[in-house]
Amino acid sequence: MSYVDTAAATELSPRARRRRLLRKRFLRRPLAVLGLLVALAFVTMAIFAPALAPYDPTELDVTAILEGPTREHLLGTDELGRDILSRIVYGARASILAGVLATLLAMAIAVPIGVTAGYFRGWLDPIVARVTDVVLAFPFLILAVGLAAILGPSLLNATIALGVGAAPGLIRVARGEALSLREEDYVRAAIANGAGDTSIIGRHVLPNMTNTLIVQATVTIPAAIIGEAVLSFLGLGVQPPTPSWGVMLSAAQPYVNDAPRLALVPGLAIFFCSLSFNLLGDGLRDVLDPRTTR
Amino acid sequence: MPLLQVDDLSVRFDTDDGPVHAVDRLSFTLDESEVLGVVGESGCGKSVSLMALTQLLPDTAKIGGSARIGDLDLLSASSSRVRKIRGRTIAYVFQEPMTSLNPSLRIGRQIEEVLQRHLDLSRRAARSRAVELLELVRIPAPQRRVGEYPHQLSGGMRQRVMIAIALACDPKILVADEPTTALDVTIQAGILDLMRDIRARLGTAIVLITHNLGVVADIADRVLVMYAGRKVEEAPVHDLFAAPQHPYTIGLLGAVPRPGSASTAGRLQEIPGRVPSLRELPQACVFADRCPRADDLTRSEQPLLREVRPGHLVACFHPGGAWSS
Amino acid sequence: MVFVTEPVLEVVDLVKHFHVGSQFTGGGGVVHAVDGVSFAIAPGEMLGLVGESGSGKTTVGNCIMRLLEPTAGTIRLNGRDVTHISRRAMRPLRRELHMVFQDPYSSLNPRLTCGQIVAEPLRVQKLARDKRLDERVRELFDDVGLRDELRHRYPHELSGGQRQRVGLARALSVSPSLLIADEPVSALDVSVQASILNLLRDLQSNLKFSCLFITHDLATVEYLCDRVAVMYLGEIVELAATEELFARPQHPYSQALLSAAVVADPEVQRTRRRIVLEGDIPSPLAPPSGCRFRTRCPLERESAPRSTDEEPPLLDVGGGHLVACHLVHAGREAPVLADAPAELA
Numbered sequence: 005m006s007y008v009d010t011a012a013a014t015e016l017s018p019r020a021r022r023r024r025l026l027r028k029r030f031l032r033r034p035l036a037v038l039g040l041l042v043a044l045a046f047v048t049m050a051i052f053a054p055a056l057a058p059y060d061p062t063e064l065d066v067t068a069i070l071e072g073p074t075r076e077h078l079l080g081t082d083e084l085g086r087d088i089l090s091r092i093v094y095g096a097r098a099s100i101l102a103g104v105l106a107t108l109l110a111m112a113i114a115v116p117i118g119v120t121a122g123y124f125r126g127w128l129d130p131i132v133a134r135v136t137d138v139v140l141a142f143p144f145l146i147l148a149v150g151l152a153a154i155l156g157p158s159l160l161n162a163t164i165a166l167g168v169g170a171a172p173g174l175i176r177v178a179r180g181e182a183l184s185l186r187e188e189d190y191v192r193a194a195i196a197n198g199a200g201d202t203s204i205i206g207r208h209v210l211p212n213m214t215n216t217l218i219v220q221a222t223v224t225i226p227a228a229i230i231g232e233a234v235l236s237f238l239g240l241g242v243q244p245p246t247p248s249w250g251v252m253l254s255a256a257q258p259y260v261n262d263a264p265r266l267a268l269v270p271g272l273a274i275f276f277c278s279l280s281f282n283l284l285g286d287g288l289r290d291v292l293d294p295r296t297t298r
Numbered sequence: 299m300p301l302l303q304v305d306d307l308s309v310r311f312d313t314d315d316g317p318v319h320a321v322d323r324l325s326f327t328l329d330e331s332e333v334l335g336v337v338g339e340s341g342c343g344k345s346v347s348l349m350a351l352t353q354l355l356p357d358t359a360k361i362g363g364s365a366r367i368g369d370l371d372l373l374s375a376s377s378s379r380v381r382k383i384r385g386r387t388i389a390y391v392f393q394e395p396m397t398s399l400n401p402s403l404r405i406g407r408q409i410e411e412v413l414q415r416h417l418d419l420s421r422r423a424a425r426s427r428a429v430e431l432l433e434l435v436r437i438p439a440p441q442r443r444v445g446e447y448p449h450q451l452s453g454g455m456r457q458r459v460m461i462a463i464a465l466a467c468d469p470k471i472l473v474a475d476e477p478t479t480a481l482d483v484t485i486q487a488g489i490l491d492l493m494r495d496i497r498a499r500l501g502t503a504i505v506l507i508t509h510n511l512g513v514v515a516d517i518a519d520r521v522l523v524m525y526a527g528r529k530v531e532e533a534p535v536h537d538l539f540a541a542p543q544h545p546y547t548i549g550l551l552g553a554v555p556r557p558g559s560a561s562t563a564g565r566l567q568e569i570p571g572r573v574p575s576l577r578e579l580p581q582a583c584v585f586a587d588r589c590p591r592a593d594d595l596t597r598s599e600q601p602l603l604r605e606v607r608p609g610h611l612v613a614c615f616h617p618g619g620a621w622s623s
Numbered sequence: 624m625v626f627v628t629e630p631v632l633e634v635v636d637l638v639k640h641f642h643v644g645s646q647f648t649g650g651g652g653v654v655h656a657v658d659g660v661s662f663a664i665a666p667g668e669m670l671g672l673v674g675e676s677g678s679g680k681t682t683v684g685n686c687i688m689r690l691l692e693p694t695a696g697t698i699r700l701n702g703r704d705v706t707h708i709s710r711r712a713m714r715p716l717r718r719e720l721h722m723v724f725q726d727p728y729s730s731l732n733p734r735l736t737c738g739q740i741v742a743e744p745l746r747v748q749k750l751a752r753d754k755r756l757d758e759r760v761r762e763l764f765d766d767v768g769l770r771d772e773l774r775h776r777y778p779h780e781l782s783g784g785q786r787q788r789v790g791l792a793r794a795l796s797v798s799p800s801l802l803i804a805d806e807p808v809s810a811l812d813v814s815v816q817a818s819i820l821n822l823l824r825d826l827q828s829n830l831k832f833s834c835l836f837i838t839h840d841l842a843t844v845e846y847l848c849d850r851v852a853v854m855y856l857g858e859i860v861e862l863a864a865t866e867e868l869f870a871r872p873q874h875p876y877s878q879a880l881l882s883a884a885v886v887a888d889p890e891v892q893r894t895r896r897r898i899v900l901e902g903d904i905p906s907p908l909a910p911p912s913g914c915r916f917r918t919r920c921p922l923e924r925e926s927a928p929r930s931t932d933e934e935p936p937l938l939d940v941g942g943g944h945l946v947a948c949h950l951v952h953a954g955r956e957a958p959v960l961a962d963a964p965a966e967l968a
Contacts, residue, residue, distance in 0.1 A: 022777075189730035190740075192690055193793065197744040198717035200710075211734040339812040438902075452903040453676075482675035483839060484900050487883035491899055509813055512885025515892045535889045553817035555846040557884050558869060558964030565824075566817035566846065572782055 029291045036287020042280035049093050050100040057090035062245040070263050082252070082266055083259060091247040092273050098248040099277060102163045102232035102241070103225045109167025110174050110224060111217065117171075118178025119213075123186050123205055132179065139172040148231050152240040159232075159248075162241035166231045170224050177220050181213045188212075215292040222285030226278030233274045249273050300327035301470055301503055302351075306363035307373075309343070309350050313358065318576045320346045322527045323363070328471065331501045333493075335518030335535070337508060337550075341573055343527040344507045348473050352384040353377060367470075386416045389464035393476040395456035399448040405432075405459055406444035412466045431462040434499075435492060454485035458492065468500065475507045490516050511554060515539060520609075523547050526574055526584045529603065533610035543606055543617035545589050552621060567621055583615065590622040629702050630663040631801050631833040632687065632720075637661070637696035639682050643908070652908045656682040658857035659696070661937070666800065669827060669834040671844035671865070673880070674854035677907045680837045683854075684803045687835065688722050689713050701800060718748050721794040725806035727786035731778040738764075738774030741792045748797055763792040768822060784815035788822065795826065802827075805837045820846060841884045845869055845964075853877045856907060856915040859937060863944040870965035873946045873957035876916050882961040896962045914949065922958055926950050 030036060049056060058078075065085035073080045079088040121132035139147070151165035185191060186209065194204045235241035236250025244251060249270040256266035309321040321343040328334050336344045349355050351365050351372050365372040367387065372380060384390075392398050400408060409431055410424035419427065425444070432440035435458040448456055457477060464472055474493065478486035494517050496502055506518060514521050514535065521538045523531040523546065531544040542548045552567025571588035574580070583589070583596040596615050603611045606618070641654040657679040664670045674680040685691045687698055689705060698706045701719055708716075721744065724730035731740055742760050745751045751759050764771060767788040778786055787807060794802055804823070808816040824847055827834055836848055844851050845865055852862040853874065861874040872878045875898075882897040900919045905911055914930040917923045923930060926949040937947040940957075951957045 189724040189726055190732040192688075193722070193724065193730060193790075194732075194743070194747075195690060196688055196717060196720075196722050196794075197747045198714040199743075199747045200714075203747070207735075208732050212732070339814060454903055482904065483841075483883045484675060484879055485903070486885075487897070487899050488901075490885075510885065511813075511887040512892065515887050515889040516885050518889075539887065539889055550813060551887060553814050554887050555820075555842040556888070557842045557845060557881065557886055558967045565821050568818040568821060569814040570818075 026291055030287060033287045033290065035283050036290070039280045039283025039285075039287060042276060043284050046096050046277045046280065047100055050096040053094045053097055057087075057093040059087040059090040061086060061090040061094040061247045063087075070259065070266075072265070079269055080263075080265055083255065083263075088252075088266070088269055091252060092249070092269060095247040095249045095252060095270065095273065096277070098159055098236065098242050098246070098250075099229045099232055099274070102159065102166060103229040103281070106163045106166035106170060106228040106231070107221050107224045109164065110170035110228075111221065113168065113171040114174030115178050115210075115217070118175040118180075119182045119205060119209065121175075122179035122182025123201070123209060125183075129179075132175065136172045136175050136179075140176065144169050144173070144227060145231060145234055148235065149238065149240065152235050157240045157243055159242045159246070162232055162235040165235070165240075166228045169231070170228060174220060174224065177216060178213070181216050182209055185209050185212055219285055219289040219292065222281055222288055226281040226285075229278045229281070230274060233270075301330045301332075301367065302328040303366045304347075304351070304363070305365075307347055307350060307365060308362040309346050309355065310360045310362075311358050312360060316577050319579050320359075320527055320576060321350070322579055324524075324527075324529050325363075326522055326529070326532065328503050328505060330470070331497060331503055333497060333504045333506060333517050333519045335506050335508065335514035335521040336524060337511060337514055337521055338524035339509050339573070341526070341576070342524040344524050345475050347524075348475065348505060348507060351473075352388055352390075353380045354384075354390075382416075385412060385464075385469070386467045387469055388471045388473060389467070389469040391457070391460050391464045391472065391474045391477050393479050395453055395460055395480070398460055399456055401448050403447075404444070405446055405448065405451070409444075409459075409463050409466055412463055416467045427466070428462075431466055432459070434465065434496075435459070435462045436488075436495075437462075452485075453481055454488060457481060457485075457489055461489075461492065461496070465496065465500070465502070469502060471503045471505065472496070473505045473507070476509070477506070478513060479508070479510070486513075493517060511539075511550060523550075527576055528584050528613065529611075530585065530614070531610075531612045532603070533607075533612075537607060537610050541607065541610075541618070543610065543612035544585075544614050545591055545616075545621065546585050548619075548621050583613075591616040628666060630699075631666050631668075631701060632664040632835070633697070633699040634663070634683070634687065635661050635697040635699075637683065637686060637698065638694045639679070639686055639691060640694045654907045655857050655910050656907055657686065657693075658910070660854070660857070660859055662852055662859065662862060664801065664833045664835060666833055667827075667831045668850065669836055669848045671848035671851040672835060672837045672854060673839065673841060673844055673851060675839055675880075675904060677856055677904050678854040679857040679907070680854050681805055684722070684805050684835065684837050687801075688720065688803055715748075717744075718750070718797045719799055720801040720803065721797060721799045722803040722805065723787070723790050723794050723807045726810055727783040727790065728778075728810075730790050731786055733778055736775055736777055737769075737781065737789045740778070740789060741774075741796055744793060744796045750797060759796070763796055766795070766826065767792045768818075782815075783811050784819060787811065787819050791819075791822070791826070795830065795832070798830070798832075800832055802832050802834045803837070804834060806839070807836075808843065809838070809840070816843075823847065841881060841964075853880065856905065856910050858915060858934075858947065859945070860916065860947045861945065862937070864942075866965070867942070867944055870963055871944075871957070872963055873940065873944070873951050874916075874948050875920050875922055875950075875958070875960060878960045878963075879919075879921075881964050884964070886964075886967060891967045895967055898960045921960060922950060925958075 068081050069083055069085045071077060071081045077087050082088055121129040148165045148169035151168055152162050155161035155165055191204060191208050194208050232241055233250035236248040237254045242248035242251055252270035253267055259266050305325045307321055307324040311318040311320055324347050338344045350361050361373055406428045409428040413419045413424040413427055429440045429444055432443055437443050437455060437458050478489050493504060497504055518535045521535050522529055525546050531547050542551055549567050549569040555566060569588055581600055582598055583601050586592040586596045601613045601615045603613045605611050637657055637660045639657040641656055642651050643654055644651040660683055672680045686693045693706055738760050741763055742756055745756055745759060761771060764774060769788050808819050838844055848865050850864050851868050852859050855876050861877045872881055879898050879900050886892045898921055902919050905918055911918050913932050914935050917930040929949050935947045935949045937945050938952055940946050940951060
C-alpha cells in the first residue's frame with residue numbers, strides 16, 4: 005500500500021488528485037490514447053460535418069460518376085456522382101448518433117431493471133434473470149434486426165432497436181454488480197445507520213458501479229455503430245438519400261469489382277470508428293480498475 | 299555445516315513508480331532438522347525472501363546475494379536446476395489451502411503428480427506412496443480420501459494434504475508460509491503438532507513464516523525477526539522471548555495479550571506510526587521513526603547486526619531493556 | 624442472571640436457520656447457524672462471544688443488528704422487542720445500536736470521504752446538520768485518534784488501522800447504548816491491533832456503552848470483556864465472568880479452545896498440559912444429535928449414551944457460571960483436561 009505524504013498532498017483536493025492519477029495512468033497506454041484520439045476525431049466529424057465536408061453529400065453530379073480520387077474529390081465519387089468524402093463525413097453522424105443514443109437507451113433500460121433485481125432480489129430477480137438469459141440466447145444483431153423490421157425503417161427506429169437489443173446484456177452486468185455490492189460491509193453499515201433502500205442504492209450501490217458501467221458503455225458503442233451499419237445496409241435504418249456508412253456499403257455491392265473504393269472506404273470507416281471506441285473502452289477499464297498498479 | 303546458507307539476500311522490485319526494496323541484505327543459516335521461525339508483520343519481506351530462494355518471484359524482482367545448499371548457489375543457478383530443487387529439496391506450504399489445491403483433480407492424483415514428476419515413480423508406486431503420505435499427515439481413512447476432491451475436505455484437512463504434497467519427495471527443507479493463519483484455533487493446534495511430529499520423524503528442517511509470536515513460541519528452535527525488509531533480531535527461541543533486545547521485538551511481544559494474565563495486565567503496548575515505505579533504503583535505523591529510543595545516531599546510521607548475547611544477534615544501537623529504555 | 628437495571632440487550636432462545644440449495648429441485652439443506660442462544664448484556668458491560676467457524680457467532684451479531692431476520696426466539700433491545708419489527712419501525716432504534724465490521728477494506732464506501740462516512744449515521748438519523756454536524760464529526764475523529772485532515776481523505780488513502788478507527792467513529796457517532804464489534808481487529812497487523820484494542824477499551828470506559836465483542840481470539844476477549852460466552856455449532860456451551868472462565872473453564876470444548884490458544888512464551892507453551900482435538904468441526908448442515916460436541920469430545924465415552932440422545936441444557940453451576948455439559952452440574956467437579964490459562968502465568 006502506498007504511504008501517503010500528507011505535507012505534499014494538501015495542494016490538491018482528493019478528487020483532483022485522483023483525476024490526475026487516472027490521467028497519468030491513461031497516458032501510459034498508447035493504444036488507449038490512440039483510441040481516444042480517433043474516436044474524438046469521428047465525433048468531431050459528426051458534430052462539425054457541415055463545416056468539414058467539402059460538398060453537400062446528397063448533391064448529384066451525373067457528369068462525374070465513379071471517378072477516382074482527384075483534387076476536387078479527395079476520395080472520388082460514387083455511382084451517382086456524389087462526393088464520397090462528404091458522404092463519409094456526414095455518415096459519421098448516423099453512426100455516432102446511433103451508437104451513443106442506442107447505448108444511452110440501453111443503459112436507461114438496463115440499469116434500473118438490473119439494479120432493482122440484483123439489490124432487492126425477491127420474486128423479481130429470478131424472473132429478470134431467466135428472461136434475460138433467454139433473450140441473450142439471441143445474437144444482438146439478430147434481435148436488433150428483428151426489432152427494426154417490426155418498428156419500420158428509420159434512423160430513430162434503428163436506434164431504438166439497437167438500444168433495446170443491447171439492454172439484456174447490460175441488465176446482466178448491472179444485476180451482477182448490484183448483487184455483489186449489496187454484500188459489501190459498507191452497505192450493511194448503511195442499513196445499520198437506518199438508511200432507506202433508495203438512499204442506499206443512490207449513495208452506495210450506484211456510485212460504485214459507475215466504473216463498470218462506463219466500461220460497458222464504451223464497449224456497447226462500437227457494437228451499436230456496427231449495428232447501425234448493418235441495419236442501414238439492410239435498408240432498415242437510415243433511408244436514402246441520407247448518408248450512412250451502411251447504406252454506402254449496400255450501394256457499393258454491384259461495383260465491388262470495378263470500383264472497390266466504394267465499399268472499401270465506408271468499410272474502413274466502420275472498422276476504425278468502432279475499433280477506436282473499443283480500444284478506448286479497454287484502456288478505461290484498465291485505468292479504472294482499483295487493482296491496477298500502473 | 300549448515301543445510302542452507304543465505305548471504306546478503308536482497309530483493310528489489312522495479313515497478314513503474316520506482317523501486318521497492320522488499321528485502322535488504324538478509325543473511326541466515328538453517329541447520330538440518332532445525333525449525334527456524336521467521337517473524338514479522340505484513341510487508342516485512344519474510345515471504346518474499348523465502349520465495350526468492352527458488353525463483354518463485356515475478357520477473358520484476360531483481361535478486362542479489364547468494365543462497366547455498368551444499369555446493370549449489372540457488373540464486374545463480376539455471377532455472378532448470380532450480381526447478382529440480384523446488385518441490386524436491388525445498389518444498390512449500392502456503393497459507394490458503396482453499397486455493398492451493400486444484401479443485402478439479404482428486405487428492406491422490408495431485409500427490410501422485412509430484413511423485414511422478416520428481417521421483418519418476420510408476421503409477422502404482424505413486425498411488426501407494428500417496429496413501430502412505432496421507433497417513434503420515436494423520437488424515438483418517440487415507441484409502442478413501444485419496445479418491446476425494448478438495449471440496450470434500452475441510453480447511454484443516456486440505457492443509458494436511460498440502461503438507462503431504464510438500465513432503466512427497468522427502469525434502470530436506472519445508473517452507474511453511476503462514477500455514478495456520480487461515481485455520482481455526484483448534485485445527486491450528488493439530489497442524490502445529492503435526493509439524494513437530496514431521497520434524498521428529500523425518501528430520502525435515504522447517505522454515506516457519508508467521509506473524510504470530512505464539513506459533514513461534516510453540517515449535518521454533520531459533521527465531522528471526524524482520525522489519526521493513528531487514529533482519530533486526532535473531533536468537534534461540536527461549537532467549538528471544540526471555541530477553542528481547544530490539545525495541546520492535548519488545549513492542550511486538552507487548553502488543554499481544556497473554557491468555558491467563560490479559561485482564562490483569564496493563565495496557566497493550568502500542569507501536570506508534572506506520573511501516574516505512576520500501577521505496578528507499580535509508581542510511582539509518584529502519585525502525586527509527588517509530589522507536590522511543592531514537593536519537594541522532596539511529597537516524598543517521600544503519601545499525602549492523604551484533605551479537606549481544608551468545609547466539610543472539612540484534613541490529614540496534616540501544617538494545618535491551620523495556621520498551622522505552 | 625438477575626439485573627438491577629434493565630439489560631441493554633436480551634436474547635432469548637435465538638434461532639437462525641438458512642436454507643441452501645434449490646428448493647425447486649429438492650436439493651435443499653438447512654444450515655443450523657444459530658440454534659437456541661440466550662444471553663443478556665447489562666448497561667456498560669462488554670460481553671465476549673467466542674467461537675470458531677460454524678459456531679454462529681457472526682450470525683448472532685447480524686440477527687441482533689437486524690441485518691437478518693431471526694427464524695425464532697426473541698431479541699429485546701432496551702426492553703423493546705425487535706425480533707420481527709419492520710425496517711421502518713427499526714429505523715429510530717438504529718440510534719441505540721451500531722456495529723463495527725471486520726474487514727477494514729470493505730466496511731467503508733470507497734466513493735465517500737472519511738468525514739462523509741462518519742457523518743452518515745447522524746445525517747440519516749437527522750441528529751445534526753451543517754455546522755453542528757461538522758463539529759460532531761471533528762469531535763469523533765478526535766475521539767478515535769485520527770488527525771483532523773483525514774476527514775477529507777478517501778478510505779483507500781488510509782491504513783487498515785486508520786480505517787478501523789473510521790469505522791469505530793461511524794458506529795459511535797449516534798452514541799449507541801450497544802456496540803457490536805465483529806472481529807474488529809482480526810484483519811490488522813499485530814502492532815496495530817494493540818492500538819485499536821486499547822482505543823476500544825478507553826472509549827468504552829469513557830462513554831460507557833455496552834458491547835458485544837465477537838471474535839475467535841480468546842486472549843483479546845480476556846483483555847477487554849467482563850463476561851465471555853463460548854459458542855460451538857450454533858449453541859452456547861459455556862458462559863461465565865472472564866476471570867472465572869480463564870481460571871476454571873468447565874466445558875471440554877472451552878478447555879480445548881483455551882488449550883489451543885498459543886501463548887507467546889516458549890517455556891509456558893511447551894510445558895503446559897494441553898488437549899488437541901481430533902477430527903474436524905462438523906458442518907452446521909448436519910450437526911450431531913444430542914450433544915453437538917460429542918464427535919470430538921475426549922470425554923465422550925463417559926457421557927455416552929446420554930450425549931447421543933439428549934442435548935445438554937445450559938445450567939448454572941454456581942455464581943452465574945453457565946455450562947452445557949452432561950458431565951458438569953452443580954455439586955460435581957468439572958473434569959480438568961488441560962492447564963487453565965490462569966495457571967500458566
